[in-house]
Amino acid sequence: MPPAIQLINVTTSYENNVVFTRLSLQIESGQFVGIVGPTGCGKTTLLKTILGAQTVFCGRVLLNGQPVEQVRNKKIGYIPQLESVDWSFPVTVEDVIMMGLYPGRRLLPWQSKAERARVEDLAAKLGIYNCLRQHIAHTSGGQRQRAFLARALINNPKLLVLDEPTSGVDIKTQHEVLHLLGDISNQGMTIILTTHDLNAVASHLPRVICFNNGIVAEGRPRDIFTNDILTKTYGSDIIIIKHGDYHLIANSTPLKFNHTM
Amino acid sequence: MQLFLEPLYYEFFRHGLIAAVLVGALCGLVGVHVVLRGMSYVGHGLSHAAFGGAVVGFVLNFNFYIGAGVMGLFAALMINQLTKNRKIKSDAAIGIVTTAIFALGVAIISQQRNLNKSLEAALFGNILGITDNDLMIIGLVTAATIIIIFFSYRPLLFATFDQEAAQVFGIRTGALQLLFSLLLTLSVIVAMNIVGVTMIAAALIMPAMTARMLTDRFSMMQLFSVAIGVMIGAGGMFLSYFFNVSSGATIVLFGAMIFCFAVLIRHIREKIALQANFHRHGNLIHSHPLDSKLHNHDHAENTKKIDTH
Ligand SMILES: Nc1ncnc2c1ncn2[C@@H]1O[C@H](COP(=O)(O)OP(=O)(O)OP(=O)(O)O)[C@@H](O)[C@H]1O
Numbered sequence: 001m002p003p004a005i006q007l008i009n010v011t012t013s014y015e016n017n018v019v020f021t022r023l024s025l026q027i028e029s030g031q032f033v034g035i036v037g038p039t040g041c042g043k044t045t046l047l048k049t050i051l052g053a054q055t056v057f058c059g060r061v062l063l064n065g066q067p068v069e070q071v072r073n074k075k076i077g078y079i080p081q082l083e084s085v086d087w088s089f090p091v092t093v094e095d096v097i098m099m100g101l102y103p104g105r106r107l108l109p110w111q112s113k114a115e116r117a118r119v120e121d122l123a124a125k126l127g128i129y130n131c132l133r134q135h136i137a138h139t140s141g142g143q144r145q146r147a148f149l150a151r152a153l154i155n156n157p158k159l160l161v162l163d164e165p166t167s168g169v170d171i172k173t174q175h176e177v178l179h180l181l182g183d184i185s186n187q188g189m190t191i192i193l194t195t196h197d198l199n200a201v202a203s204h205l206p207r208v209i210c211f212n213n214g215i216v217a218e219g220r221p222r223d224i225f226t227n228d229i230l231t232k233t234y235g236s237d238i239i240i241i242k243h244g245d246y247h248l249i250a251n252s253t254p255l256k257f258n259h260t261m
Numbered sequence: 262m263q264l265f266l267e268p269l270y271y272e273f274f275r276h277g278l279i280a281a282v283l284v285g286a287l288c289g290l291v292g293v294h295v296v297l298r299g300m301s302y303v304g305h306g307l308s309h310a311a312f313g314g315a316v317v318g319f320v321l322n323f324n325f326y327i328g329a330g331v332m333g334l335f336a337a338l339m340i341n342q343l344t345k346n347r348k349i350k351s352d353a354a355i356g357i358v359t360t361a362i363f364a365l366g367v368a369i370i371s372q373q374r375n376l377n378k379s380l381e382a383a384l385f386g387n388i389l390g391i392t393d394n395d396l397m398i399i400g401l402v403t404a405a406t407i408i409i410i411f412f413s414y415r416p417l418l419f420a421t422f423d424q425e426a427a428q429v430f431g432i433r434t435g436a437l438q439l440l441f442s443l444l445l446t447l448s449v450i451v452a453m454n455i456v457g458v459t460m461i462a463a464a465l466i467m468p469a470m471t472a473r474m475l476t477d478r479f480s481m482m483q484l485f486s487v488a489i490g491v492m493i494g495a496g497g498m499f500l501s502y503f504f505n506v507s508s509g510a511t512i513v514l515f516g517a518m519i520f521c522f523a524v525l526i527r528h529i530r531e532k533i534a535l536q537a538n539f540h541r542h543g544n545l546i547h548s549h550p551l552d553s554k555l556h557n558h559d560h561a562e563n564t565k566k567i568d569t570h
């Protein structure tokens with residue numbers, strides 16, 4: 001069976017800004033992978049490359065062994081980085097979830113009974129049933145994350161690509177989303193996500209890629225979350241505090257303020 | 262009542278009214294996507310290019326629609342190419358290209374010194390000149406646009422909301438964008454005789470923005486926008502007759518008035534909802550009127566384990 005995702009020697013850039021060169025990466029079907037790295041290091045660009053939404057200058061991107069630009073029915077669920085969403089757009093949570101079904105065959109604008117049932121069912125599972133009719137701007141960060149997760153899941157994708165699905169929510173919600181993704185992963189879906197949270201998110205994932213305009217290291221978090229690799233990834237001194245089985249990652253130079261309380 | 266029936270005895274007014282209603286519906290329909298895609302400047306530019314084309318066509322003895330159509334579509338394709346990647350930066354390019362074509366038209370007119378009636382109408386909008394032929398073309402374009410937008414409602418909505426995600430989900434956003442540009446061009450060209458080149462952007466934006474004030478749902482916004490477009494068109498025509506002011510200007514002024522009215526309604530509704538919440542809960546929890554329904558539900562959320570099938 002070909003790998004779910006395969007990048008071979010891929011180079012991509014914006015107008016005058018090369019994001020990564022000759023990147024090769026392979027993700028097997030069913031894997032759950034996290035990508036971490038400093039801001040602006042190209043995580044979103046990497047995801048877009050995988051999704052075929054980014055111009056590639058050389059190299060090949062294959063999904064299940066097929067060049068991404070040739071895959072018609074991609075069966076991909078995608079959550080964009082929510083900073084890119086226009087929150088004033090006149091749609092409700094339900095409308096957003098429904099969009100996941102819009103690439104389908106139905107031509108009529110309104111929902112069919114079956115579609116409605118599907119949306120309500122999934123919303124209930126994700127705990128957003130009560131805000132289905134709410135305008136997206138009037139929902140909380142956690143509800144938004146779940147609404148977009150529902151949109152990504154509603155068409156039963158084979159591959160789930162999530163750009164910072166746990167940013168801007170509290171620890172409990174973060175945990176719930178992570179568990180949810182874990183359950184989905186156990187059912188065989190391939191999942192890739194990016195995150196800035198090394199402690200609460202990345203260190204719980206089975207496989208992590210440390211990224212900074214290229215792959216610095218990849219493997220199990222316990223193997224690759226070392227002073228050396230993280231310092232190289234983030235370009236600032238990082239220490240790892242070990243407490244039993246837990247690893248806590250922290251910046252090694254704490255802030256100092258001159259004033260006293 | 263008699264007063265309102267009076268203008269209907271005139272054929273030119275009946276023609277104008279039908280045209281204004283159709284164009285109002287058309288602008289309302291297309292305008293929603295224009296507003297949400299931030300393309301009002303594109304509409305503005307297209308109308309100027311189409312006008313330039315119409316003048317060139319006039320000099321070469323073509324039909325008005327052929328000149329405007331050819332140049333409009335050319336400009337649309339060009340703008341489409343320019344806006345493909347970056348939306349904002351292309352503004353300047355659009356401005357230069359379309360205004361240059363417009364300037365060409367103006368230059369030709371100033372040379373010829375016999376500004377044709379239909380060109381004057383195209384510039385400022387005029388109901389007097391609407392012929393059966395015009396009505397037929399307006400009707401065709403309106404019908405075609407309604408059918409196309411109806412059947413591409415779903416992909417179009419997704420692409421307008423989030424182009425990139427829509428593409429990833431398998432929607433052919435490039436083709437849709439092109440299709441929409443073409444519809445916009447046709448709409449602008451047929452609207453030109455009613456509201457005039459100079460005011461088309463307003464005609465496109467007003468119904469949609471007014472509808473946006475009244476609802477938070479896209480589907481409702483789309484319906485309201487068409488209804489408001491029809492209302493503005495018809496209302497504007499009657500006002501234009503009674504006050505003897507040019508139809509384009511009256512329609513735009515009337516539309517602006519309705520928009521202000523909608524803003525006021527929204528404001529009042531928010532105030533009322535806030536007050537109601539205040540009475541019910543003793544403090545301010547939600548500030549939006551559309552949320553008020555939700556207070557009946559209990560807020561407890563139960564997160565169950567997911568299963569995707
Ligand atoms: N549309 C764009 N046009 C030009 N340059 C861009 C564009 N998007 C991103 N870049 C640049 O490409 C680089 C990588 O951006 P990218 O969005 O992939 O970073 P990221 O790792 O996702 O950052 P963050 O953690 O902040 O989301 C950055 O230097 C950014 O400035």
Ligand SMILES: [Mg+2]
Pocket residue numbers: 043044045081163
């Ligand atoms: Mg990013």
